[in-house]
Amino acid sequence: xxxxxxxxxxxxxxxxxxxxVSRQTVxxxxxxxxxxKAATRERVERAIQELGYRPHASARRLRTRxxxxxxxxxxxxxxxISGAVLDRFLHALTERADARGxxxxxxxxxxxxxxxxxxxxLLDGADVDGFVLTxxxxxxxxxxxxxxxxxxxxxxxxxxxVDDIDDAAHRWVDVDGRHGLAEATRALIELDxxxxxxxxxxxxxxxxxxxxxxxxxxxxxxxxxxxxxxxxLDQLELRSEDxxxxxxxxxxxxLATGAVVDGVVCASDSLALGALMVLGSSVPIVGYDNTPVxxxxxxxxxxxxxxxxxxxxxxxxxxxxxxxxxxxxxxPDSAAVIGDPEGPGDPRHRLLRPAVVWR
Amino acid sequence: xxxxxxxxxxxxxxxxxxxxVSRQTVxxxxxxxxxxKAATRERVERAIQELGYRPHASARRLRTRxxxxxxxxxxxxxxxISGAVLDRFLHALTERADARGxxxxxxxxxxxxxxxxxxxxLLDGADVDGFVLTxxxxxxxxxxxxxxxxxxxxxxxxxxxVDDIDDAAHRWVDVDGRHGLAEATRALIELDxxxxxxxxxxxxxxxxxxxxxxxxxxxxxxxxxxxxxxxxLDQLELRSEDxxxxxxxxxxxxLATGAVVDGVVCASDSLALGALMVLGSSVPIVGYDNTPVxxxxxxxxxxxxxxxxxxxxxxxxxxxxxxxxxxxxxxPDSAAVIGDPEGPGDPRHRLLRPAVVWR
Numbered sequence: 033x034x035x036x037x038x039x040x041x042x043x044x045x046x047x048x049x050x051x052x053v054s055r056q057t058v059x060x061x062x063x064x065x066x067x068x069k070a071a072t073r074e075r076v077e078r079a080i081q082e083l084g085y086r087p088h089a090s091a092r093r094l095r096t097r098x099x100x101x102x103x104x105x106x107x108x109x110x111x112x113i114s115g116a117v118l119d120r121f122l123h124a125l126t127e128r129a130d131a132r133g134x135x136x137x138x139x140x141x142x143x144x145x146x147x148x149x150x151x152x153x154l155l156d157g158a159d160v161d162g163f164v165l166t167x168x169x170x171x172x173x174x175x176x177x178x179x180x181x182x183x184x185x186x187x188x189x190x191x192x193x194v195d196d197i198d199d200a201a202h203r204w205v206d207v208d209g210r211h212g213l214a215e216a217t218r219a220l221i222e223l224d225x226x227x228x229x230x231x232x233x234x235x236x237x238x239x240x241x242x243x244x245x246x247x248x249x250x251x252x253x254x255x256x257x258x259x260x261x262x263x264x265l266d267q268l269e270l271r272s273e274d275x276x277x278x279x280x281x282x283x284x285x286x287l288a289t290g291a292v293v294d295g296v297v298c299a300s301d302s303l304a305l306g307a308l309m310v311l312g313s314s315v316p317i318v319g320y321d322n323t324p325v326x327x328x329x330x331x332x333x334x335x336x337x338x339x340x341x342x343x344x345x346x347x348x349x350x351x352x353x354x355x356x357x358x359x360x361x362x363x364p365d366s367a368a369v370i371g372d373p374e375g376p377g378d379p380r381h382r383l384l385r386p387a388v389v390w391r
Numbered sequence: 392x393x394x395x396x397x398x399x400x401x402x403x404x405x406x407x408x409x410x411x412v413s414r415q416t417v418x419x420x421x422x423x424x425x426x427x428k429a430a431t432r433e434r435v436e437r438a439i440q441e442l443g444y445r446p447h448a449s450a451r452r453l454r455t456r457x458x459x460x461x462x463x464x465x466x467x468x469x470x471x472i473s474g475a476v477l478d479r480f481l482h483a484l485t486e487r488a489d490a491r492g493x494x495x496x497x498x499x500x501x502x503x504x505x506x507x508x509x510x511x512x513l514l515d516g517a518d519v520d521g522f523v524l525t526x527x528x529x530x531x532x533x534x535x536x537x538x539x540x541x542x543x544x545x546x547x548x549x550x551x552x553v554d555d556i557d558d559a560a561h562r563w564v565d566v567d568g569r570h571g572l573a574e575a576t577r578a579l580i581e582l583d584x585x586x587x588x589x590x591x592x593x594x595x596x597x598x599x600x601x602x603x604x605x606x607x608x609x610x611x612x613x614x615x616x617x618x619x620x621x622x623x624l625d626q627l628e629l630r631s632e633d634x635x636x637x638x639x640x641x642x643x644x645x646l647a648t649g650a651v652v653d654g655v656v657c658a659s660d661s662l663a664l665g666a667l668m669v670l671g672s673s674v675p676i677v678g679y680d681n682t683p684v685x686x687x688x689x690x691x692x693x694x695x696x697x698x699x700x701x702x703x704x705x706x707x708x709x710x711x712x713x714x715x716x717x718x719x720x721x722x723p724d725s726a727a728v729i730g731d732p733e734g735p736g737d738p739r740h741r742l743l744r745p746a747v748v749w750r
Binding site: 101106107109113115116119122123126127130135136137138139140159302305323324325328329389 | 460465466467472474475478481482485486489494495496497498499518636661664670682683684687
């Protein structure tokens with residue numbers, strides 16, 4: 033069939049008829065191509081081209097109020113070592129979203145209040161169907177606003193307010209840093225290290241305190257004995273702002289007391305690199321986030337499963353929006369997701385396990 | 392005025408009247424808030440809220456075919472050292488775009504043909520007004536398609552085909568790597584280094600060959616003399632695939648010939664780190680891209696002015712789309728832009744100067 037055979041603008045029905053598929057399949061090719069078999073998609077795309085059909089996203093959007101777009105705030109330019117993690121998450125999220133026919137819209141915000149104004153504007157304009165939030169904080173005002181306004185969202189990061197963690201309205205994915213530090217600590221104990229220091233951030237830090245807990249619990253249950261008494265454990269818990277120089281300073285401070293250290297587990301690769309520059313490679317040191325820096329200098333490091341985090345975040349968000357792509361099966365990679373290790377857990381909350389990359 | 396005072400849905404005219412501003416100003420607040428004075432914006436936003444006016448982005452889009460959105464392909468997940476550069480560029484671009492009321496839409500593509508299909512789909516749906524392209528290649532098929540289809544675009548990266556560089560239809564911003572390597576080489580000569588090696592990628596590489604040229608020209612004009620003859624220069628030009636281990640291997644290969652080297656300038660921080668691991672810190676080494684790795688290990692490195700690249704890219708794109716934000720003055724930061732150093736140049740082509748960050 034050629035374009036001339038139609039006396040009017042071709043419609044989705046014409047395309048469906050020419051391709052020998054249902055109207056829904058044409059709609060899927062237009063709105064969520066990732067869920068359509070390649071051969072079918074190509075047949076539909078050929079029909080679209082031959083008929084000269086022009087899908088009009090804005091018209092579709094007006095009708096359905098669905099943009100097939102997910103909003104995410106991009107943090108300001110960072111050139112630090114750990115900034116690589118959120119960038120890798122964004123890459124993973126964009127790839128996963130693309131495979132489901134969804135797009136990612138980036139915006140920036142000066143502060144949480146400004147971010148909330150952006151939420152409002154994007155939702156009012158039907159520019160996005162929902163949001164993925166990162167860098168959550170204690171009593172995060174963004175989350176209150178999104179829940180109050182019934183806006184679909186998912187956070188990469190648990191809520192850190194005391195009563196929020198089981199809030200059914202708050203869908204979240206997070207990585208179990210406690211498990212990561214416990215694994216790192218246990219491995220160093222098996223290497224016969226006894227005086228294993230923890231190098232992390234000042235408390236309170238939701239993320240940091242969990243990581244510290246992984247070290248402390250493992251030391252208390254498996255690390256005490258000849259060479260390390262319970263009373264000596266506190267001395268090995270080091271807290272410092274994030275940074276290479278700060279990490280070096282903290283280790284130097286410990287050594288200046290005459291303390292011996294034969295292993296270090298850290299809350300970040302920056303701190304781990306700082307420890308490495310003081311202790312050299314004779315003492316085993318484990319970083320966190322497996323950044324390019326850790327790889328470059330040969331530091332073992334705890335790696336967050338960002339592909340799985342992205343897949344799980346989209347699963348949870350699509351369940352809550354019931355939007356395009358929601359009809360498909362969950363991403364197979366998100367099957368590796370575990371529940372909260374402390375109980376059967378709420379399926380709207382996913383705590384994933386990191387793993388140490390040894391080198 | 393309250394919502395009840397209107398017997399119909401409020402319009403932009405109602406908002407303008409309530410806020411005491413022109414209709415155009417209301418439109419700017421809705422479409423390009425970054426260009427409206429904060430006090431005015433707040434007045435308009437208050438009027439919007441009091442009247443209960445609901446701007447409808449999709450309706451606006453249908454009327455104007457302008458999405459105020461720029462598309463950019465995000466490369467696949469990379470965890471390499473140099474991937475940080477494109478991520479930093481994306482951050483800078485998003486911030487600059489946000490300040491002009493523009494948004495960034497991310498998509499992925501398996502290959503150039505797939506990326507072209509994405510262009511087509513996004514343009515057909517009026518989802519984007521134009522594109523920013525990165526990672527340009529020799530005879531890039533994406534650029535041919537965009538020019539043939541009269542689609543607004545700008546590339547971060549010069550066209551590398553022989554006849555394309557002055558193509559008026561191709562707006563580009565790039566960073567003068569030749570200048571960066573020349574500056575690095577000159578500084579090492581001033582430190583009394585004579586036998587300065589270049590460590591870069593196999594030819595042909597548009598970007599790499601330019602960087603090599605900066606080293607070679609400087610060595611030929613300022614570096615030859617006692618201690619280095621013209622015939623010995625070729626021996627100091629090292630080519631290797633990118634990577635830390637590859638950089639170490641190339642330096643070891645040079646040393647194995649009995650050659651002496653008292654300085655190294657590199658096409659990347661990965662290669663520079665490889666050189667550092669063989670030569671130690673006694674030999675001055677300069678990397679490229681000033682990544683977190685260079686900062687962490689204390690390597691000097693050539694830094695690309697990514698904020699300026701982003702500002703210039705948006706200037707060029709808005710000139711070509713005549714879209715929202717195009718009426719404003721060029722971003723002040725893009726005033727630091729220089730023309731092609733070899734001539735007055737075409738204002739649609741901007742070659743910016745990098746600078747070495749010494750440490």
